[in-house]
Amino acid sequence: MTSPHNPVGAHVPVAGGLASGGLKYAAEIGAEAIQVFVANPRGWALPEGRPAEDEKLRARTDVPVYVHAPYLVNFGSPNAETLAKSIATVRHSLVRGRAIGARGVVVHTGSSVTQTYDEAMAQIHEHVLPLLEEIPEDGPDLLLEPMAGQNNMLCTKVQDLGPYFDRLEHHPKLGVCFDTCHAFAAGHDLAAPGGVKDTLDALVATVGEGRLKLIHANDSKDPCGSGRDRHENIGAGMIGEPPFADLFTHPATTGLPVLIETPGRAPAPHAKDIKTLKTLRDTL
Template sequence: MTSPKNPVGAHVPVAGGLATGGLKYAAEIGAEAVQVFVANPRGWALPEGRPAEDAALRDRTDVPVYVHAPYLVNFGSPSEDTLARSLATVRHSLTRGRAVGALGVVVHTGSAVGRPYDDAMAQIHEHVLPLLEEIPEDGPDLLLEPMAGQGAMLCAKVQDLGPFFDRLEHHPKLGVCFDTCHAFAAGHDLAAPGGVKETLDALVATVGEGRLKLVHANDSKDPCASAKDRHENIGAGRIGEPPFADLFRHPAAAGVPFIIETPGRAPEPHAKDITTLKRLRDRI
């Protein structure tokens, strides 16, 4: 099977098993790539995998797979317990990601939680760099996902990725997951003429070429610079359809999978979002 130039897929539910449930839903909505949780996204439990399910997902080489780490992870936390749990959780996601053949593990960039920024970033250097060194050559990349700008977030604008890459010594297993809703909420006006080009140009200037590994394609319920992380279906929010076409056109996104995390629990809205993105992609 010939892979599309930008596989378009979705975060999929895994009830019934990663492969059984996830791939079935992916087929229903026309997804060409999938993102999954391998643990409770709002908990610290580290479940074991099911070898047969893992192998079934790993063997589907025509479907790029990504893992999203749980939301509680915060490498910048002043709490020793939260830091220890965060490191253990991401190690688990990386190990499970390798078992299912994932290309990347997405992790939120975290918050200083009231402590000085430099202290949080020093902690990231001390603890996350060794974690990166543990990833085998054939293991998934660790993909940093900037946030929407709320609270004491360590990274929201794409330029904020610079200190992360510097402190993590531009490790070869380090990449970026670019979330369109987060970027818009943080103040990158993707809906403005030239906004997508300006933003992705800044991303490349900050972290270098080839570091963008995944796009979370989400419209936004709220206006630019709202600092509100509320996703909307493609074309139904404040970003609109045309900027997603601009994303497909940008050289930094060449070959990069697009994953939707849009509202809706039934297949129909997700299938529609994927169809919309494919239409925009195929017109390029």
């Protein structure tokens, strides 16, 4: 199922099991790579895995797998309990990700909430750097995903990744997940001529070559700079279809999986989005 260039895939539901449910849905929509939750995305529970399902997924080396950490995670929270749960949750995602053969664990970069930016970044250095040190050499990587731009977010523009990487001492297990909707909402005009190239150039200039590990391809319901994270199907939003073709031509994205997190009743709209992206990829 994997493309020799950029595998195109999706975040998939895992009802029935990570492998049994996730891979079945991937086949239905034509996904060549997948992203999964290994815990409730809106809770703090840390469930154990099912060894048989883990092994099935780990054995599918032709399908790149990624984990998305739960949405409640916030490394910048001033609340000690939230911070402790965030670290425990991401540690769980990393351990479970390793068990299923995931290449990376995606985590939102978080918000300072009521404390200062410097206070939040200091605690990220104190608590997240040791977490990175726990990751074995063969992964998975921890992939920072910049946010859309509301509520004292610590990282929205790709340039904001610079201080984040500095605080984490450019750890070798640290990477980036680039979300098109988030970037557009944060003010990167991907719909403008050359907008995708300019944004990815800025990302590479900020964190260095080889740090971009994954693309989330989502159109946006809202205009550039809105600060609102509302995904739309490919070509149906304010970014439009042509900029997604540019994702496949930038040197920094060579070989990287491109995953959708788009809306709609499954599986029809997701299959259509994947087909659209494959067409853009294969006609370049």
